[in-house]
Structures are given as C-alpha cells and as structure tokens.
Amino acid sequence: MSTSSHAEILEYLNHGDAGLAVRRLLDYCLDTGQEELIREAIRLSRSYHQATEIGSLPDSFTEQARSLIDKAAATGQQHPAPQLLITADQVAKTYTGGNFSLKPISFSLQTGQVLGVVGENGNGKTTLLRCLAGQLALDGGKIDYHLLRKPDYYAIKNHIAFIPQRIPRWYGLLKDNLHFSAAISGIHDGDNDRMVEFMLERLNLTRFAHLTWNQISSGYRTRFEIARILLQRPRLLILDEPLANLDINAQQTILTDLVFMARAAHNPMGIVLSSQQLHEVEKVADTVIFIKDGNCLYSSTDKEEKITSTAIEFETTLDRDSIHGLFAAGDVSLQYNGGFYTIESTVLTAAQLLTTLVQAQVPLTYYRDITYSTKRFF
Amino acid sequence: MSTSNRPLVPSFLQKPDDRLLRNYPAIWQTRVHLVLYYALLVAAAIFGLSFVTYANAKDNSTVGGMLTFTILISLLGMVIWVIYLLRFNVFKRFGQWRATDSLLMYVLFTISVAAIISICFIPSAVQTMRANQQFGNEEVVQDINEINRTACLLEYDILDLDWKPDTCRLISKREEEAVRVSVDTVAEEAISREDSYTRIDTADLRRRMSQTDSVVKLSDSVFIFYSVPDYQFVDSYKADEYTREKVLTSAQLFRTYLKTRPNPDRAVLVVRLNALAAKWAAPGYQFENGYTVYGSEEHYTYRIRKKYALTAADYGIDNVVEKKYEWKDDGSAYFRLLWYFTLSITLLLFIYRHSTTRTFFLSVLTAVLLSILTGLMLMGSGGGSEGENFFIFLVFYYLLFGVLSLVIFTARSRSVFQGIALNLFTFLTPFMPLVVASLYVISKRYAYLHNRTIEGSVYYAIRDDFDSGPVYLLAELAGPVLFLILLQFLIRILYRKWQAAPEQ
Incomplete structure (x- = not known):
C-alpha cells in the first residue's frame, strides 16, 4: 500500500479534499498497526470534524496531516497479497x-x-x-x-x-x-x-x-x-x-x-x-x-463474450424524429422510456455516437455509456 | 477510557461497568452487578421498613401485607431486568465467546434471579430477628410455666382436680360385634349409647400410651388411660421445641403443685401474675365476651383467664413463638421456594436467550399441549396409585426430547422441531433426578404394598420404615449438578449448532 496510498492521500490534501484525505489517513494509520499513529489519526480526524463544524480548517491541519502521512509511510507496512x-x-x-x-x-x-x-x-x-x-x-x-x-x-x-x-x-x-x-x-x-x-x-x-x-x-x-x-x-x-x-x-x-x-x-x-x-x-x-x-x-x-452492441443513454429536449435524423438508417435503434433515450448500435462505438450528438449541437442534460452496464437488462 | 452515562447505572459503578463491557461482555450483558446493587438497595429499604413495622413481637403478624408489597417490588425489578435482557438479544449469538461463557451466564442469571426473589423473604426474616431480639427462648418457657403455676396456686379452690378415665380394650376383627356391647364398662359415667366407643388402630394406641398422663393396665387387653384436667392457662405449640427447659404439662403442674392444698403468699403472687400477664399481653387484644370455648362461663379456665387477662397474654406468647421459630420450622421450605422459583425463571430466561422468539413460544405451547394430552391419558389410565404413570410420561418425554435434540449434530438445516425439543430437554434436565427419585420411592412403596396383602385385599398404607427424605435430597442436589455438566458439555454445543445452522 505504502507508496500508492501515500501519494493518493497527499494528492487529496493538495487538491483540498481534506475530508477524503482524513478518511484515507485513518485507514493508512490503522494499517500500520501502531497504536500511537492510530491515536494521532483519530485526533486529527476529530480536529478536522470540529473545524468543519465552525467552518474553517486551521493552517496547521495540512502540516499535521503531512507529518502523520510521513510517519505512517516510514513504517513500511505492505499490503498483503489477495487471497x-x-x-x-x-x-x-x-x-x-x-x-x-x-x-x-x-x-x-x-x-x-x-x-x-x-x-x-x-x-x-x-x-x-x-x-x-x-x-x-x-x-x-x-x-x-x-x-x-x-x-x-x-x-x-x-x-x-x-x-x-x-x-x-x-x-x-x-x-x-x-x-x-x-x-x-x-x-x-x-x-x-x-x-x-x-x-x-x-x-x-x-x-x-x-x-x-x-x-x-x-x-x-x-x-x-x-x-x-x-x-x-x-x-x-x-x-x-x-x-x-x-x-x-x-x-x-x-x-x-x-x-x-x-x-x-x-x-x-x-x-x-x-x-x-x-x-x-x-x-x-x-x-x-x-x-x-x-x-x-x-x-x-x-462481458466481452456477451456484449455485441454499443449502448448509450442520454436526456435531451430534442424530439425523437430529430434524433433519428442524425444517424444513417439501420446504424442505430432508438428507444425512449419517458425520461431517457437509449441508442443501441452494432456499427458505431459509444464515442462515435456521442460525437454525432455533440456535432449536431443536440442539447444534452445527461449522457452515459451503458454498453457494459447491467442497466441494459432492466 | 471514556465513560458513558447509562441510565440506571450509578456514577460509582460507571467505571466498573465500562470495564466489564470492554473486557467481560458475557458478564456485562447479564447486568448482574446492577441487579445486585439495586437488590441490595431495595433489601436495605425493606429491612428498615420491616424493622420499624415489626417493633413489637407480641403483635399479630402482618407479614402478609409486607410480603405482597415486596413481591410487587421484586416483580417490578424482575420485569425491568428481563425486558433489558430480552431486548439486548440482537447480535449476541456469534462472536468469540469462551467455552465457559454459557455456564458463567447461567450462573449469573441464577444469582440475579435469586437476588431479586430473595427480597420477598426479608420481612419474614426481620420479623423473626425482632422477636428473637425481644424475647429469649428460655424466657418464653419460664414465663409460661410461671404464669400457669401461679394461676394454679392462686385459684386452687376453683380448679377441677378430677382426672378423666378412658377405657381401652384390644379386640380382634371377629370380636367386633361382641365388643360393641361390652366396651367402656369401667367408665365412671354411664354409657348413654351402645356404640359410643371410638375405634382406634394400633398406631393410635401406641401414641395414646406414650402421651397419656397415666395408664392402668387391667389385663393384657384392657387399659385405662387417665387425663388430667387442663391447667395450662397459657401455652404455645412449639414454645419449648428448641429450649432446655420444657413447658410444664398439666400433669406435671398437678403433681408438683396441686397434690396438696397450697398455701401461697397471695398478694405477692397476684402482683407477679399481673405483671407477667401485662408483659405478654398482645397489644389491643380484648378478652372475648359471650362465647367461650370452655362450654360455660363458670368453667374455671374461663374464669381464671378472664380474671388475670391471660387470653391476651396467651395470644402474645403465641405470636412471639410463631415469629421466633418461623425460620427454624419453615426455613428449608422457604429455601426450596426460593430455589425452585429461581431455577424455573432462570431456565426460561436462559432458553429464551439461546433460542429464537418463535421457537421459545412454540416450546411453551408444546409444553402446554403435552400437559393437557398427558392429563387426558392419565385420566384414562388412572395415573397409578402413587402417580407413577405421570413420572413415567416425564421420563419418556425427556428421552424423546433428548434424542430429537441430538439430531441437531447431523442436521443440514435448522428446524423448529429440533429447537422445541432442545428447549424442553434443557428445561426438564434439572428436574429429572427428582422424577427418577420419585419413581424409585414409589417402587419401594409398591414392594411394601405387594407384601401386605391381607385376607385377599391390598393393605393401603405407606411403608413407614423407608425414609425417602435422603433420596429426594440427593435428587435435589443432583439436578443442578447434572444440568451444569450437560450445559457445559452438551446443551451449549447443541444450542450453538442449532443457532448457527441455516434455515430451510
């Protein structure tokens, strides 16, 4: 774990994701198995939660977190192999x-x-x-x-x-x-x-x-x-x-x-x-x-064996006929469930379908590639 | 370690409570420490209340009212504790429990239940303690004797000094008709009816022989029993059962003080008798007017008791003696009451906590249905002369439940039938030695009955040379021991397997 977790937590800290960093830091310290580090992580987490309640993190927070990360990294704890x-x-x-x-x-x-x-x-x-x-x-x-x-x-x-x-x-x-x-x-x-x-x-x-x-x-x-x-x-x-x-x-x-x-x-x-x-x-x-x-x-x-077509779902204000008109006949099948449109295609990839929609300046409020999603079976 | 402010946990127990929670969850979840603490508090309060209430040992016992009160308090405590236990029952089933935890929890349940129930016995115990504090054992007997002696000496002139004879003749069954007319011929008073004799058996004859004030043997088959008139103006059953000095009987009083006309210092004796009567008078008691148990208000006993207010003293002595010796006489019965209530409640609690709610109540239903069915079958079979069929049924059920419970070892899934069988097997286990002992005692009595067939008919008497007490005592001790052994080495494992098995 050490290097990846170490880098991951530092990244969270650098980008201001303090909450996520604190949670990962708790895990990181727990993995070391060292009582003092765990206690320190708990104290840091408490100070973080108290600070968020009053609205601002103290300047020393990031320094304390970094120091704790370094101490945890120094223990050299390794992830066990999956069993x-x-x-x-x-x-x-x-x-x-x-x-x-x-x-x-x-x-x-x-x-x-x-x-x-x-x-x-x-x-x-x-x-x-x-x-x-x-x-x-x-x-x-x-x-x-x-x-x-x-x-x-x-x-x-x-x-x-x-x-x-x-x-x-x-x-x-x-x-x-x-x-x-x-x-x-x-x-x-x-x-x-x-x-x-x-x-x-x-x-x-x-x-x-x-x-x-x-x-x-x-x-x-x-x-x-x-x-x-x-x-x-x-x-x-x-x-x-x-x-x-x-x-x-x-x-x-x-x-x-x-x-x-x-x-x-x-x-x-x-x-x-x-x-x-x-x-x-x-x-x-x-x-x-x-x-x-x-x-x-x-x-x-x-999924590789069973999935033979591309599928996307999107939400737009455009009507059904206009969407149909964007694609060549036979390239896609279009369904509407009252909320979303679903397009399936055996010849176009998800990226190609999205490109077509964007180039046609279709007003999209939601888009998802569901080619490998179980959503297709509902 | 941060402590929690749990409801009902006093502040000085918070830390030990936390320590138990973190280190000994098996003990913590029984809440035995809180039960003992509150039981002690309530016991102290009831002790104090009883101590004040039972200030005068000569009073009529009002322990019944206090008992009702303490039963309600115990019931309340039991309900609160049981609700807690039954509620805190969600995720206790799996975990790293120690092999002895089931045994430990059962013992702690027993201690808790016993602590709650034993509160009910405090008023009676305090009443006895107070009576013993106020009056000594020998003091009671000495005062009874002094009152009776003084009254005899003071009222010699009105006492009935004639002894009452009763003729007894041994007869055989064949003689009965002839005896009917010839018995009681030596009675002083004329026989008004032919059949006014009382027929007694040899046991009663032996009893009379040992208890009569005097007996004259006229021949090998004819005796005259003499009874002295009653000179005991105050007395109490069992007053001298635990004393060196004994209460003087009427015969002893007669022989010692009444054989010749006494010449007492009347003034001194009257003062003394009045003082004793006042000492022992039950508070608020008035001498009964009108009705007399002596047949006539002219009877010397009635007159003497009224003159010196001895009835109130008699009641006072009775009350004191009853209270003093209540625990000596009934202590073992009280202990059994406490034990069997504790045992039954603990078993039910233990079974509920090791079973599922549905299986527990189905087990109760099964027990009720089996009781009805067994009752019907016993009605059909007559139940046996000593109720042995009932015990045979119990043994049969126990073996049946035992076999069904053992199926759990090989079962692929959890069945409600196995659960019911295991619950009932568990409940019956501590009682089985008693059941077996009962069958053993009955078999001994049967052996006697079969040997006592007289003239073609069975002689229905209980074998009196067989002491069943030690057998039952042994069975009572063996029950809990058997249960604890089976709990540790079988029942705990069966519950664990049954609880963990998948449902169908």
Whole structure:
C-alpha cells in the first residue's frame, strides 16, 4: 500500500479534499498497526470534524496531516497479497413453497474485491446473499470458504458479516453496542476503546455515539451497523441494499469507504452487496452479476463474450424524429422510456455516437455509456 | 477510557461497568452487578421498613401485607431486568465467546434471579430477628410455666382436680360385634349409647400410651388411660421445641403443685401474675365476651383467664413463638421456594436467550399441549396409585426430547422441531433426578404394598420404615449438578449448532 496510498492521500490534501484525505489517513494509520499513529489519526480526524463544524480548517491541519502521512509511510507496512475467499459453485435454492427458485450461479471472490448483485425486486438477490451468509440451506451446488478449514456454520457465521436490508433495532446507547461488538470479537481493554473511537471517526459518527437508536435517522443506522460489523473484523462482508437509506452523497462515501476498507492491510475482506443503485455499484464493484427471475443473466466477468452492441443513454429536449435524423438508417435503434433515450448500435462505438450528438449541437442534460452496464437488462 | 452515562447505572459503578463491557461482555450483558446493587438497595429499604413495622413481637403478624408489597417490588425489578435482557438479544449469538461463557451466564442469571426473589423473604426474616431480639427462648418457657403455676396456686379452690378415665380394650376383627356391647364398662359415667366407643388402630394406641398422663393396665387387653384436667392457662405449640427447659404439662403442674392444698403468699403472687400477664399481653387484644370455648362461663379456665387477662397474654406468647421459630420450622421450605422459583425463571430466561422468539413460544405451547394430552391419558389410565404413570410420561418425554435434540449434530438445516425439543430437554434436565427419585420411592412403596396383602385385599398404607427424605435430597442436589455438566458439555454445543445452522 505504502507508496500508492501515500501519494493518493497527499494528492487529496493538495487538491483540498481534506475530508477524503482524513478518511484515507485513518485507514493508512490503522494499517500500520501502531497504536500511537492510530491515536494521532483519530485526533486529527476529530480536529478536522470540529473545524468543519465552525467552518474553517486551521493552517496547521495540512502540516499535521503531512507529518502523520510521513510517519505512517516510514513504517513500511505492505499490503498483503489477495487471497481467494469464497467460491460459489452452481449454488441453487428453491423455497419449500416452491414459488421461487434461484437457478445455479457460480462465481468466486478474493479479499479486496467487491461483487455487486443487481436485479429487480423479488428476483433472488437477497436469497443469493443469504445463501452466501450461511443463513439458507442450499438445494444445489456448494460454497467453499477458502480461509476456513472444515468449518461448521458457527465458524462460517463468525467469518462472515451480513447486514440485512432491515437492520434489527439496537437497544441502549449506540456506543455501548459498538464496545460490546468489539468485545465479543476479542477486542478488549484499550484496544476496544481505540477501535471503537477509530470506527466512529472513520464513519463520521462520533457526535451521534451517545445517542440511542431512536434518535438517529435510518441512514445513520446503516452507518452504525456497518461500524459495528467492521469492528467484528469479518473476512466477507455481505450487504443487502445498503444504499437504500442513504442520501446521494452518503451512498458515494459509504461505497468508496467500503472499498478502501476491503483493500486495507488491517483486515482485508471481500464484499458482496446488492443494490438498485446500478451505476453506484458498477463504479466500485470488480464484478457485477445481474439476476432476473432467479437466473444469472449477466456477469461483468464475461462481458466481452456477451456484449455485441454499443449502448448509450442520454436526456435531451430534442424530439425523437430529430434524433433519428442524425444517424444513417439501420446504424442505430432508438428507444425512449419517458425520461431517457437509449441508442443501441452494432456499427458505431459509444464515442462515435456521442460525437454525432455533440456535432449536431443536440442539447444534452445527461449522457452515459451503458454498453457494459447491467442497466441494459432492466 | 471514556465513560458513558447509562441510565440506571450509578456514577460509582460507571467505571466498573465500562470495564466489564470492554473486557467481560458475557458478564456485562447479564447486568448482574446492577441487579445486585439495586437488590441490595431495595433489601436495605425493606429491612428498615420491616424493622420499624415489626417493633413489637407480641403483635399479630402482618407479614402478609409486607410480603405482597415486596413481591410487587421484586416483580417490578424482575420485569425491568428481563425486558433489558430480552431486548439486548440482537447480535449476541456469534462472536468469540469462551467455552465457559454459557455456564458463567447461567450462573449469573441464577444469582440475579435469586437476588431479586430473595427480597420477598426479608420481612419474614426481620420479623423473626425482632422477636428473637425481644424475647429469649428460655424466657418464653419460664414465663409460661410461671404464669400457669401461679394461676394454679392462686385459684386452687376453683380448679377441677378430677382426672378423666378412658377405657381401652384390644379386640380382634371377629370380636367386633361382641365388643360393641361390652366396651367402656369401667367408665365412671354411664354409657348413654351402645356404640359410643371410638375405634382406634394400633398406631393410635401406641401414641395414646406414650402421651397419656397415666395408664392402668387391667389385663393384657384392657387399659385405662387417665387425663388430667387442663391447667395450662397459657401455652404455645412449639414454645419449648428448641429450649432446655420444657413447658410444664398439666400433669406435671398437678403433681408438683396441686397434690396438696397450697398455701401461697397471695398478694405477692397476684402482683407477679399481673405483671407477667401485662408483659405478654398482645397489644389491643380484648378478652372475648359471650362465647367461650370452655362450654360455660363458670368453667374455671374461663374464669381464671378472664380474671388475670391471660387470653391476651396467651395470644402474645403465641405470636412471639410463631415469629421466633418461623425460620427454624419453615426455613428449608422457604429455601426450596426460593430455589425452585429461581431455577424455573432462570431456565426460561436462559432458553429464551439461546433460542429464537418463535421457537421459545412454540416450546411453551408444546409444553402446554403435552400437559393437557398427558392429563387426558392419565385420566384414562388412572395415573397409578402413587402417580407413577405421570413420572413415567416425564421420563419418556425427556428421552424423546433428548434424542430429537441430538439430531441437531447431523442436521443440514435448522428446524423448529429440533429447537422445541432442545428447549424442553434443557428445561426438564434439572428436574429429572427428582422424577427418577420419585419413581424409585414409589417402587419401594409398591414392594411394601405387594407384601401386605391381607385376607385377599391390598393393605393401603405407606411403608413407614423407608425414609425417602435422603433420596429426594440427593435428587435435589443432583439436578443442578447434572444440568451444569450437560450445559457445559452438551446443551451449549447443541444450542450453538442449532443457532448457527441455516434455515430451510
């Protein structure tokens, strides 16, 4: 990690992305495993959050951050090599009532990787996730947890953390719940305090720590649950619709944070998440699988074989006939879903399609290349 | 370490509470330290209240009202604690729990429940303590004897000094008809009815023989029992059970003081008797008017008790004795009450926390349905003369639940049936030694019954040379021990496997 993380954080600082720099710096210091550096990072993060509340960062902030980055870099901590975490081989599930079946699905995941599972509601995303988490018995196929030797389900459930869409309510103070989770994961005494404080800072939750479940919004509940789960140091994190309760900024922040944490040296893990937020998931996922009616229709790992045409979507005030007139007959097919236009073409590339639109001075308010996006299957 | 201001946690316990939370989550989540703290506070308050309330040991016991109050307080404490435990039940199932954590939590649950329930026993204990503080054991007996002796000496002239005879003749069953007309021939008073005799068995005869004031043996089969008139104007059952000095019986009073006409210093004795009567008088007690248990207001006992206000003293002595020896007489029963309430509540709590809400309530439903079904079957079968069929059913259910629970080791998925079986197996375990002991005791009694078939009919008596007490005591001790062993080496593992197994 060292050199790339070091440069990355410095770049954030240089460009004034102090918030992102602080979050990455926390990860960076945690990866060193050195208590003093972690404490210093927590203090820096606190001073940053206090400063942002009053509106301006002190001049010394950047200097302190740089100094901390240098100290962390000096430890020479290296990223561990990725490890194969889980292999799902022809995993299938049929509910007792027989009204739904998840058809055989296969994939594998390494530490540091993110697998996105997308699809419409009721098509089998949660079923697949619960099978992976050991919550549902399989009717076909098998799942290998490569980091466990002859595991029973108790070991598997300790190895995996599953965050359901509807998070069970917490009782008591939020902070106590975090301390408790850390304690039952073997983090005791001073380490317990340090890790809880770290996680609160890392997810920007410190100011809510002394509240109760009823006193925070659903978005913060999701963040607290993620903090709690991360304190348990799972090797595989499974999240079912984690973005559902988050605002747009929080969605982006949480996803990038999760990816950073998955790749951290402290506890490298794999992440499986389901979501309706296709573009957000596709942005961070190494692999995306699309499930419809229990079938895996598409996996981004085999996109080269399955994708034979270019597709873009855009939003414009121009009418349909005018757009059609821009392209030679037979080169493209145009669809309109009431909000966006979608153009598919087997002869033109996405860049060529965009060039045509720009050259024709089409007023574009939104454009996206969805050639390799699962959006095409919705 | 920053401390949190948790509700209900006093400031001096915040740090230990934080330390437990961070280092010993298994202990922290039982909240045993808070339970003990609050139990101690409430116990101190109830102790103080009882100490003031039970200032006069001669008063009628009002412990019932205080008991109701403390039960309500205990119930409130129990509800608050249980709600906390049941709510804080979300993500405790998986983690790096130590192998002994289940055992530790069970023991801490037991301590907590026992602490809450034991509050209910404080009023009664304080009442006994106060009575013992105010009156010595020997003092009670000495005063009873002095009151009775003084009253006898003062009122010698009105006492009934004639002993009452009762003739007893041993007969065989075949003689019964003949005896019907010949019995009681030595009675002083004429027999008004032919069948006015009382038929007693040999056990009663032995009892009378040992308790009678005097007996004259006329022949090998005819005895005359003599009863002395009642000279005990005050007395209390069990007053001398735990003392060196004993309460003088009427016969002893007669033999010691009434054989010849006494010549007491009346003035001194009257003062002394009045002082003793005042010392022991139950507060606010008035001598009953009109109705008398002595048959007539002319009866010497009635007159003496009224003259010296001895009924109030008798009530006062009764109240003191009852309070003094309550824990000596009923202590083991109270302890059993505490233990079995604690055991049952702890087991339910433990099962709830190791099970799912749905499986827990289905287990309760199953237990109720099985009880009804078993009741119906017992009605059909008669239940056995000593209820042994009920115990046989319990053993059968226990084995069945045990076998079903063991299936968890090989099951591919979690089933609600296995969960119910495991819950019921867990609940029954500490009681099984008692069930087996009951069957053992019954088998001993059966052996006796079969040997006592007289003239074609079974002799329905309980074997009196077989002491079942040690058997039950052993079973009561074996129950918890068996449970703790199975909890550590089987039940904990079964729950862990069942809880972790995937659903179907």
